[in-house]
Amino acid sequence: MAEFIDLVLLGMLAITALGVIILKDLFAVVMLFGIYSFLSALIFVNLDAVDVAFTEAAVGAGISTVLMLGTLALTGRKEKVGSHTSWLPLVVVVITGGALIYGTLDMPAFGDPNNPIHQHVAPRYIEESPKEVGLPNMVTSVLASYRAFDTLGETAVVFAAAIGVLSLLGLPKPDRRAVESGLKSHLVLRVVAKLIIPLTILFALYVQFHGDYGPGGGFQAGVIAAAAVILYALVFGLPLATHVVQPTWLKVLAALGVLIYAGTGVASLFLGGSFLDYNVLASDPVAGQHIGIIVIELGVGITVFAAMLSIFYAFAGQAEGKNIQ
Amino acid sequence: MILETISTILLLLGAFFGLTGAIGLFKFPDFFTRVHAASVTDSIAAILIISGLILRTDFDLVAAKLLFILIFLLLTSPTASHALAKSARHGGLLSLAETRANNQEASSTKEGNN
Secondary structure, three states: OHHHHHHHHHHHHHHHHHHHHHOOEHHHHHHHHHHHHHHHHHHHHHOOOHHHHHHHHHHHHHHHHHHHHHHHHHHOOEOOOOOOOOHHHHHHHHHHHHHHHHHHOOOOOOOOOOOHHHHOOHHHHHHHHHHHOOOOOHHHHHHHHHOHHHHHHHHHHHHHHHHHHHHHHOOOOOOOOOOOOOOOOOHHHHHHHHHHHHHHHHHHHHHHHHOOOOOOOHHHHHHHHHHHHHHHHHHHOHHHHHHHOOHHHHHHHHHHHHHHHHHHHHHHHHOOOOOOOHHHHOOOHHHHHHHHHHHHHHHHHHHHHHHHHHHHHHHHHHHHHHHHO | OHHHHHHHHHHHHHHHHHHHHHHHHHHOOOHHHHHHHHHHHHHHHHHHHHHHHHHOOOOOHHHHHHHHHHHHHHHHHHHHHHHHHHHHHHOOOOOHHHHHHHHHHHHHHHHHHO
């Protein structure tokens, strides 16, 4: 049954991808990208990878769609028709695809428990992490403790992406002129947004601090909190949103998150452990692990929130400037 | 046992409404009727399926979480449909009846000119 669901979902994924290639209306393509992300999230759920599914749904379907729509507001919604022939790229793609399929023939059988991936470090994580880290959600143990260095890299990538966008587009300046948002007249939207936004922020905090016990963590929480502020900006207008969460704070927050993360590593160095070895943070190694994971997840959450929101501000500020002119 | 039967009926009904919503989305003639079909999937199908699922839990934390999801969906889905229809209206899209009336008016003025 699970395989049948997998096949149906993968088939829909392929159809969606074809739709993205064929359609020329970029607005529809962005929506298809959202559907693509939701389908991937469903496949991950079917594979029992709820943490990954959660991230895919929050980042891929949620924030990316909004950011791509923000880009479309700047560029226009029709794809330019290319004049060159598409034969050479097709040949290259077919040959590469054939080589990749040929390569998969050497791979071990799908789902075989004796595969190297199930024999390498996974058994150690499964057997030792309840004793060494003691978190019910093993994914968080691996992500935040065993693979803390990789996660630091990921956080730095998000931070770098925000720096890249901001150095190209710049943040909007908070001005006191109230530019009327197009949605100001939508009474229903405003009432429901006022109901939803506090709940969304509450849920983000839950995801942030419950990540040790259930699916969730800093990445998802940061994205959900950013989505709450983006909803506020969409309904009540960008100038009001930049008053509530000021762009200058966001710059500080984005750097602060990475600083908290790397600072935890440096602190563990000073206390006599190796970089990001949380055992030394408290007298009891397991308690030290808990402190370390909560602190670095907080750092991840702060950086992701600030990075996503400042990228949105940058795009929305440009679009608004274009409208005023 | 009784709960399970009720739950099965609710789930099947929910699936039925989801399916009719999807068919309506394809078959209905214009934007507003299609939004109507899609919002049926969002509201009644979600209510039926989630209440069917709640009846299958042990009425513990899982049921509470499902209830929260249901409340959230009931807040957001009709709002999304409303916003969609209202912005289409704002953008100048006419309903099917209005388009027909306009066409008739246009053709009758044409005949009057002749």
